[in-house]
Amino acid sequence: MKAMLYNQPGGTDVLEYVEVPDPEPGAADVIVDVGATSLNRLDVVQRNGWFQMPGFTYPHIAGMDVAGTVSAVGADVTGVSVGDRVVVDPSLAGVSDGSKLAGMGDLFGELGIIGGTVAGGYAEKCLVPASHVYRVPDSMPIEHAATFPTCFLTAAHALFDVGALTAGESVMIHAAGSGVSTAGIQLAKRAGATVFATAGSDEKCERALSLGADHVFNNRSGDVAGWAREVTQGAGVNMVFDHVGTALFGPSLFALAVHGRLVNCGNSSGDEAVIPSLGYVFHSGITIKGSDPYRPEEFGPVWDSFCDGYAAGEIDVVIDSEFALSDAGQAQDKMLSSDFFGKIILKP
Numbered sequence: 201m202k203a204m205l206y207n208q209p210g211g212t213d214v215l216e217y218v219e220v221p222d223p224e225p226g227a228a229d230v231i232v233d234v235g236a237t238s239l240n241r242l243d244v245v246q247r248n249g250w251f252q253m254p255g256f257t258y259p260h261i262a263g264m265d266v267a268g269t270v271s272a273v274g275a276d277v278t279g280v281s282v283g284d285r286v287v288v289d290p291s292l293a294g295v296s297d298g299s300k301l302a303g304m305g306d307l308f309g310e311l312g313i314i315g316g317t318v319a320g321g322y323a324e325k326c327l328v329p330a331s332h333v334y335r336v337p338d339s340m341p342i343e344h345a346a347t348f349p350t351c352f353l354t355a356a357h358a359l360f361d362v363g364a365l366t367a368g369e370s371v372m373i374h375a376a377g378s379g380v381s382t383a384g385i386q387l388a389k390r391a392g393a394t395v396f397a398t399a400g401s402d403e404k405c406e407r408a409l410s411l412g413a414d415h416v417f418n419n420r421s422g423d424v425a426g427w428a429r430e431v432t433q434g435a436g437v438n439m440v441f442d443h444v445g446t447a448l449f450g451p452s453l454f455a456l457a458v459h460g461r462l463v464n465c466g467n468s469s470g471d472e473a474v475i476p477s478l479g480y481v482f483h484s485g486i487t488i489k490g491s492d493p494y495r496p497e498e499f500g501p502v503w504d505s506f507c508d509g510y511a512a513g514e515i516d517v518v519i520d521s522e523f524a525l526s527d528a529g530q531a532q533d534k535m536l537s538s539d540f541f542g543k544i545i546l547k548p
């Protein structure tokens with residue numbers, strides 16, 4: 201099969217579009233012929249060597265968000281057949297012994313991820329534990345399914361399991377055009393929250409409104425916390441869901457209401473965060489929470505809810521652009537430029 205892999209850290213010139221052996225399924229595995237995969241920031245930061253997950257090895261085939269058609273099944277597989285259209289849960293937690301990927305993922309140790317630590321969707325075929333595939337409805341294009349796994353699971357886990365967001369509360373979500381936030385805005389809105397979205401351009405703010413955000417603000421143009429206080433008549437928001445990190449950490453804290461919580465799942469702008477006022481944190485009873493990895497049992501219910509919302513026209517699949525797999529370097533450059541809104545798709 202053809203795959204896009206790399207053997208060393210560096211710019212897009214380290215990506216090699218080459219012929220590699222087809223994967224063979226273990227007894228409890230399936231092979232998915234990749235119809236589409238979508239980019240995530242991890243693809244870029246691992247390639248350029250800024251960060252690599254524990255357990256990462258070369259050569260690496262990226263691509264955590266895989267959707268396609270099952271083309272082979274292992275001897276012990278039941279309930280999944282050749283020809284099934286599926287989306288993949290990339291987390292390798294909870295993989296059974298008959299899979300070649302068993303023992304490679306541990307929620308709070310080495311967090312194995314298809315496309316993160318083992319070969320992913322930047323290829324024509326992908327090895328996946330049969331327990332980690334979910335049927336895609338006939339009416340859903342495979343590119344749409346490929347926008348789902350990482351963004352929606354990350355956002356749903358952070359908002360509801362970690363952040364305990366409830367109907368009637370307010371939540372601020374930064375980088376509204378990012379994959380994780382386009383999912384987060386829609387999930388929060390659907391759950392009955394008031395959404396304060398911020399982004400790095402007025403155009404992205406406009407697009408966030410069309411996704412359902414109630415209030416938007418260009419986070420490069422002024423005082424994010426002041427804006428939140430003004431809109432809420434001084435109260436602040438109940439929760440901030442952030443993955444930008446350093447650049448917006450202080451404003452996020454000061455935007456919070458009494459007993460507000462800041463839930464973080466990323467560090468796109470930097471890993472260091474300074475608490476500008478401990479006094480503010482303790483007087484206001486602020487909670488700062490890290491969003492840990494989602495558990496295997498969360499994937500199915502979030503996928504089912506996504507499919508329902510999609511069928512009802514309540515969830516928009518936000519695709520910025522599509523590239524051929526052989527042009528993965530261009531796609532990754534686009535992601536690094538921040539000149540995109542939503543998901544960037546690769547197709548073998």
Ligand SMILES: NC(=O)c1ccc[n+]([C@@H]2O[C@H](COP(=O)([O-])OP(=O)(O)OC[C@H]3O[C@@H](n4cnc5c(N)ncnc54)[C@H](OP(=O)(O)O)[C@@H]3O)[C@@H](O)[C@H]2O)c1
Nearest residue numbers: 240241354375378379380399400443447466467468469538
């Ligand atoms: N913990 C988890 O399980 C998990 C899972 C998935 C992703 N993540 C993390 O979540 C983050 C988002 O991932 P993604 O794939 O959705 O990323 P993405 O689509 O590439 O979006 C990243 C966005 O961050 C914003 N940003 C970057 N630097 C900024 C700065 N200095 N100030 C303000 N905004 C800045 C930019 O938005 P603007 O153009 O609006 O400025 C950029 O488009 C990443 O850090 C990723 O590693 C974590």
